Amino acid sequence: MKQFNAKRFNIFFALLAFIFLCGNMINSQNIESSGDMYRAPGETNNTAFEKNSIPSALMQEYQAAKLRRDNDAKERLGREIQKYLPMENTLNNNPGDMPVQQTAVNPPFNPDWYSSDVMVHSGAVAYSGGFRQVDLKQGEDGWMYMAVNKRPTGSVFGSITVYRSSNGGATWATIGGLDWASRYIQSVSMLVENRSNTNFGDSTKIALYYVTSATSNFNDARLESLTMNRNGANWNYNLVSTPAA
Incomplete structure (x- = not known):
């Protein structure tokens, strides 16, 4: 019986391990380069891009x-x-499917319970758990702006009024807003942006974003926007998005 040669066995085993390791590395590179490992059947790599x-x-x-x-x-x-x-695709409103520009009574109103109160808005405010109904901002022009989502009353289902103050909130005036006769308003958010360092009056824009629905449970709701100058001029309504039900 021949004596077992441990040295030759170790060399042979090391050679087999080396060949096996090299084969795995080659297969791994092929799979990673092809991208087939995580690709669904029939799916191809998207290598084209728009310059x-x-x-x-x-x-x-x-x-x-x-x-x-x-x-x-x-x-x-x-x-x-x-x-x-x-060019962006814009959503077109159906004829007549838009709110009307609001003409509101200017403050100041009578104080509520304290003689030095400054009452900005008088009347019912909308309420819905977890949703913003009043938004207060200070613009780069130093003025304060407040948007109020009102509770439905009479023939007006949805109504938002925007007020402004040029003296830190001591007195307020109405800028304008919108009234919906056929849609409820759930929440409101306001932006006050300025596009010039020298001409605050004409370049200060107020942008309202709000959610509306034809039903009070807000099924099939949609996102709308309203922009206007700080004096109420250039009133512009837009339908932003109508998500699928």
């Missing part, structure tokens, strides 16, 4: 304007950039 059509020099000018806080230059360059972007 950005905005000139790089224009983008650099815009970034430089942002760094030096030049809002007028940003607005001008932004309009140029907009020309290179694809």
Whole structure:
């Protein structure tokens, strides 16, 4: 009987292990490079991309304007950039399916319970658990703005009024708002934005975003928006989104 050669056995075992390891590495690289491991049947890799059509020099000018806080230059360059972007699909409202511009009575109203109260809004305010019904903002112009979602009354199902104060809340005036005769309003959120460092009056915009529905349980609700200047001019309504039921 031949004597067992341990040295030859160790060399042979090491050679087999090396061949097995190399084979696994090659298979792993093939699988990772092909991308088949996590791909569904019939699915292909998406390697095509749309090249950005905005000139790089224009983008650099815009970034430089942002760094030096030049809002007028940003607005001008932004309009140029907009020309290179694809047109967005906008939702068209059905004829007559939009709120009406509101004409409200200006404050100040009579104080409620304390002689020095400053009452901004008089009347019922909408309520719905967890949803915002009043939004208060201070604009870059230093003025204060308040949007109030009112409770349905009479023939008006949904109503939002926006007030403003130019003296820190000591006195308030009505800017405007909207009334819905056929839709309820669940919540409201307001933005006050300025597009110029020098012309606050004409460039200060108020943007309201709110949820409406034709039913009080807010089935089939949709998102709408209203924009206007701080003096109520340029009143503009838009239907933002109508999610699938």
